[in-house]
Structures are given as C-alpha cells and as structure tokens.
Amino acid sequence: MRLPRVKPEHAPYRLGDGTIRLGGALYPIASEITDDDGWAWTALTLMDGTRTQEEIAARLRAAFPDLSQEEAEDVVATLVASGHVEEAAPGPCAELSEHEKERYSRSRDYFRWVDLSPRDHGWEPQVRIKAARVLVLGLGGTGSHAAWALTAAGVGRLHLVDPDVVELSNLNRQLLYTEADLGRPKADVALDRLRRVNSGVRITVARTAVDGPGELARLVRGFDVLALCADRPRELGGIQSWANEVCGRAGMPWVSGGYNGPLVSVGVFGPGGPCFACVRAGIPPRPGADYAWPGVTGASAGLSGQLVAHDVLALVTGLLPTPPGYFHGVTLLDPDGHVYARHPARPDCAICS
Numbered sequence: 001m002r003l004p005r006v007k008p009e010h011a012p013y014r015l016g017d018g019t020i021r022l023g024g025a026l027y028p029i030a031s032e033i034t035d036d037d038g039w040a041w042t043a044l045t046l047m048d049g050t051r052t053q054e055e056i057a058a059r060l061r062a063a064f065p066d067l068s069q070e071e072a073e074d075v076v077a078t079l080v081a082s083g084h085v086e087e088a089a090p091g092p093c094a095e096l097s098e099h100e101k102e103r104y105s106r107s108r109d110y111f112r113w114v115d116l117s118p119r120d121h122g123w124e125p126q127v128r129i130k131a132a133r134v135l136v137l138g139l140g141g142t143g144s145h146a147a148w149a150l151t152a153a154g155v156g157r158l159h160l161v162d163p164d165v166v167e168l169s170n171l172n173r174q175l176l177y178t179e180a181d182l183g184r185p186k187a188d189v190a191l192d193r194l195r196r197v198n199s200g201v202r203i204t205v206a207r208t209a210v211d212g213p214g215e216l217a218r219l220v221r222g223f224d225v226l227a228l229c230a231d232r233p234r235e236l237g238g239i240q241s242w243a244n245e246v247c248g249r250a251g252m253p254w255v256s257g258g259y260n261g262p263l264v265s266v267g268v269f270g271p272g273g274p275c276f277a278c279v280r281a282g283i284p285p286r287p288g289a290d291y292a293w294p295g296v297t298g299a300s301a302g303l304s305g306q307l308v309a310h311d312v313l314a315l316v317t318g319l320l321p322t323p324p325g326y327f328h329g330v331t332l333l334d335p336d337g338h339v340y341a342r343h344p345a346r347p348d349c350a351i352c353s
Contacts, residue, residue: 001118004056004080005049005088009113012044020044022084031082039064039075049088053080083116090121095130100200104154115319125317126154132316133157135223137210137239138230139186140164141173141296142257145305146227146312148175151194153313157202158194161219162186162230163209173301213242220246226254227312229305244269244276248351253315253324257308261295265329265339266307270315273325274345275352282343283327300332325352 006012010022020033020040033040042063046056057072064072079085093101101108104126111125132155136147139162147160166174166181166189174186181189187205194203210216210230216239220226228243240256247254253270269276307329314320322342331337345352 003088004047004085006047010084093121093123095127128317130156133223135159136227137161141301142304143229144174144176145302146308149309151198160205173298216242217246228256255311257304259300259304262332264303267327268311270324273323278345
C-alpha cells in the first residue's frame with residue numbers, strides 16, 4: 001500500500017485508558033488496540049493519505065526515539081494489514097466501467113466498511129459480484145425480494161426458476177407483481193421487471209417445477225451459489241434435503257430462506273462447515289412455539305428475501321462473517337429474538353463429515 005489512509009468509517013477513537021477503538025465511539029467495527037506506549041495512535045493519526053509507509057515509520061521513530069526501525073515498520077505494517085486502512089490513491093479497476101462505478105458507488109462504500117482485507121482499489125467485492133452466477137429457486141415472498149436485491153447488486157448471471165402464476169393472494173408480499181399480472185407466469189413477469197431494474201445483469205428464467213434431487217442437480221450445474229427460496233415439498237426429506245444432498249456433492253454453497261409467521265430464518269451452508277441436516281438435527285423442538293405457516297406480511301417476506309440476498313453476496317464476495325453451516329434470523333414478536341443456531345457435523349454424516 002503506497003499511501004495508507006484510515007477508512008472514514010473506521011476512524012480511531014481513544015478511550016480514557018489509552019485503548020484505541022477502530023470504528024469511532026458509537027460504531028465499533030472490529031478491533032480494539034491496547035496502546036500503552038502511544039505508538040499505534042501516533043501511526044494512525046499519520047495515516048491521512050499523504051505519506052508513504054516509510055514516511056510514517058520515520059515520523060513514528062522521530063516521535064519515539066527508543067523505537068527501533070524494525071519496530072516502527074512493524075507497527076505500520078500491522079495497522080495496514082488490519083483492514084481498517086485503505087489506499088488513498090487507488091489503482092485503476094479495468095473490470096468495471098465508469099457507468100458501473102457510479103451505479104455501485106454506494107455498494108463500494110458498504111464493502112469498504114465491512115471488508116477487512118487490504119485491497120488495491122476497493123472495487124474487488126463488486127468485481128466478484130459481477131462475475132457471480134446465482135440460481136434463485138422460487139419467486140414467491142422470499143424469492144421475489146431476493147431476486148430484486150441480487151439484480152440491484154449487479155450479480156453477473158441470474159437464473160430464476162418458478163412454475164407458478166401470479167395469484168391475488170401473492171400481492172401482499174411479492175414485490176415484483178401487480179394486479180395487472182394476475183394469471184401470468186411469475187418467471188415471465190420477474191424477467192420483465194428485473195431487466196428494467198438492471199440491464200447489466202444477464203437474467204434467464206425457467207417455468208420448471210423441481211420434483212426431485214435429479215432435477216435440482218441439473219439446474220444447479222454451472223452456477224456458483226443456490227438461493228433456495230422455494231418451500232415445496234416442505235416435509236422432512238423435501239426440497240431442503242434435496243439441496244443439501246445435491247449442493248453437498250457438488251461442493252456448492254447455498255442459502256435457504258423462509259418464514260413461519262413471525263419467525264424469519266435463513267440458513268447458510270457450503271464447504272467448510274456442517275451441512276443442513278447436521279445443523280437441523282442439533283436444534284431441539286421448541287415446546288409452545290407456534291409459528292404457523294402461511295401467515296406473512298410484506299415486511300416479514302421482505303426480511304427473509306433480503307437476508308437471503310445478503311448471505312448470497314457475502315458468499316460470492318468472500319465476506320461471510322463466519323464459516324458456512326448455521327441458521328440465523330429474527331423472531332418479530334420478541335425484541336430480543338435474534339436467531340442463531342450452529343451445531344457440529346455428525347460423525348456418520350455422508351455429506352460433511
């Protein structure tokens with residue numbers, strides 16, 4: 001990194017005991033630094049994008065004469081490698097046009113905040129999104145929101161699969177459809193709407209019902225991630241189990257989202273973590289909990305679909321906060337109802353052990 005600069009979202013804040021919090025007083029992002037000698041604070045204040053690493057190390061030594069050259073360089077290098085620092089004069093990004101850079105500028109700001117890997121120009125996550133190939137299975141309450149969000153985000157290749165037509169009862173939550181679309185295939189309507197959202201995304205559709213793991217295996221071929229937003233068949237051994245088997249054998253990450261009344265949950269699975277069946281086996285039944293399908297609002301469906309899209313983007317950018325193999329979500333009737341479940345792989349599991 002030639003001219004390091006602390007990211008504005010990670011502006012350092014110094015506590016009374018000298019501890020440095022990167023992310024400011026109100027929004028700690030990822031790191032606290034114990035800085036008894038003041039070396040890190042001085043180096044961070046020098047990282048304003050006007051000095052090279054060598055110049056910062058030299059000024060640090062001037063401020064602390066007892067600090068060796070090697071120690072000063074190590075302080076600077078450690079802070080640069082932390083991910084809280086960016087290049088003030090980034091190099092070019094040939095993979096994106098100027099039009100795309102303007103379109104996704106706010107996405108770049110978001111990834112600059114959450115991405116703790118040192119980057120050459122900061123567009124690397126968006127470039128990965130542009131190269132991604134995502135299959136969205138199901139265009140109902142969850143899938144319509146997920147498909148819209150992935151299209152808006154600039155996923156390079158999106159294939160949408162749904163066999164159903166638009167019904168009046170869909171319109172309380174499925175944002176891609178209007179009253180004028182009643183009776184039309186959801187896939188066709190979604191294609192028309194989403195192409196108008198983002199002409200830079202290659203979108204294809206299929207009016208296909210998935211009737212078993214063989215059909216699902218055919219559909220996922222050639223894609224990087226599966227967004228499973230379909231809910232039929234729901235019973236044990238149904239479509240989630242098919243996805244677990246098919247994606248597990250293919251080494252493909254997948255995200256499954258849905259809602260049961262006020263419970264909105266999403267599962268993230270893939271190489272490097274326990275599979276759906278193992279995590280699900282570790283979740284005990286909840287006596288007295290009655291999250292009866294099919295109650296849903298536009299808000300609960302939207303949360304489900306947006307969380308699916310968020311996790312798909314985290315997978316394709318490599319910015320997943322934890323390894324795959326967990327459920328997460330919210331219980332909307334409980335202000336403390338954050339959902340998170342992760343359980344280890346079973347020793348006898350044929351998919352992930």
